[in-house]
Amino acid sequence: MTFTFEKLSNDLPFGCLVTGLKPHDLELEETRQRLRERWEIDGLVIFRGSRVTPDYQVALSECFAETIIHPVREIRHPEHEKLIRLVSDPQGEDEDLIEVDGVPGCGWLPWHKDIIFTEKLNHGGILHATKFTSTGGETGYVDQIDAYDRLPDELKQRVDGLEVVYKFGPVETSPWCAREAVRYVKTGPANRSMYERAERDWPPVVHPLVFTQPATGRKALNLSPRFAQYILGLDKAESDALLTRLSNHLWDSPAYYHKWQPDEMVLWDNWRMLHRVTPGPFDEVRIVERTTLGGDYGLGRTLA
Numbered sequence: 419m420t421f422t423f424e425k426l427s428n429d430l431p432f433g434c435l436v437t438g439l440k441p442h443d444l445e446l447e448e449t450r451q452r453l454r455e456r457w458e459i460d461g462l463v464i465f466r467g468s469r470v471t472p473d474y475q476v477a478l479s480e481c482f483a484e485t486i487i488h489p490v491r492e493i494r495h496p497e498h499e500k501l502i503r504l505v506s507d508p509q510g511e512d513e514d515l516i517e518v519d520g521v522p523g524c525g526w527l528p529w530h531k532d533i534i535f536t537e538k539l540n541h542g543g544i545l546h547a548t549k550f551t552s553t554g555g556e557t558g559y560v561d562q563i564d565a566y567d568r569l570p571d572e573l574k575q576r577v578d579g580l581e582v583v584y585k586f587g588p589v590e591t592s593p594w595c596a597r598e599a600v601r602y603v604k605t606g607p608a609n610r611s612m613y614e615r616a617e618r619d620w621p622p623v624v625h626p627l628v629f630t631q632p633a634t635g636r637k638a639l640n641l642s643p644r645f646a647q648y649i650l651g652l653d654k655a656e657s658d659a660l661l662t663r664l665s666n667h668l669w670d671s672p673a674y675y676h677k678w679q680p681d682e683m684v685l686w687d688n689w690r691m692l693h694r695v696t697p698g699p700f701d702e703v704r705i706v707e708r709t710t711l712g713g714d715y716g717l718g719r720t721l722a
């Protein structure tokens with residue numbers, strides 16, 4: 419065994435760094451078990467120090483869960499059905515052009531959980547950047563177990579038993595998704611096509627505001643600021659106020675920002691972590707490829 423495990427940072431309550439893990443190491447059940455434990459306990463696992471290929475990315479993913487084909491066809495990888503491919507090319511016709519706090523940028527994504535706009539919340543993903551920008555384009559992570567722990571007791575009681583309605587749609591329909599002021603200068607055809615079929619393909623769904631991690635009994639706040647619409651059963655003013663308070667809490671939570679280097683993979687637990695992408699320069703291409711780990715937590719449902 420030539421690989422090592424260490425804490426990602428002494429300043430963060432989550433995260434693990436695995437260095438030197440090779441594809442053949444995955445043959446040992448003991449190794450796979452150890453990796454699953456780190457995923458469950460630490461929420462975020464960075465892999466560094468060995469060559470990344472689509473086959474390795476998929477094989478590593480399958481140590482944690484079955485990989486699923488992503489429900490949004492517009493982002494599926496053209497050659498590898500178990501990967502999605504997100505291309506941010508400022509010169510490409512597919513690109514969204516945005517301004518974040520007045521600064522033109524590319525590839526920005528707000529705090530979210532993947533596919534929370536469907537009934538089934540996938541368990542995670544493994545991400546790899548095949549091309550990255552000289553600045554920005556960092557993938558940020560926040561842990562909602564830690565975020566729940568740091569809620570005042572009064573708020574812990576308040577969120578218990580509440581449910582949030584989510585809906586797929588343009589960023590402007592997610593009022594709590596970012597602290598920054600974001601203006602869409604142009605929406606590219608891929609996103610337009612997704613938004614056009616949102617009504618038909620992704621009706622509103624409901625997920626609980628608190629989730630208990632089955633293996634450890636730890637509670638996590640279960641809020642994806644992107645796609646969140648309102649809290650079921652509260653009047654609008656109350657719902658808006660609570661979502662604003664919780665989003666502020668999440669935006670202020672300890673975050674890890676991954677600055678991409680060649681041959682790295684990042685695994686996270688989507689039942690627990692939020693992620694986002696910081697904007698990159700206006701004249702550089704960024705490409706990431708990701709698997710989607712299936713396995714549903716069974717707590718989402720379509721809004722009746």
Ligand SMILES: O=C(O)CCC(=O)C(=O)O
Binds near residue numbers: 504527695706
């Ligand atoms: O581009 C990234 O760094 C992450 C994109 C993302 O949100 C995802 O892969 O789920």
Ligand SMILES: [Fe+2]
Binds near residue numbers: 530532693
């Ligand atoms: Fe994502």
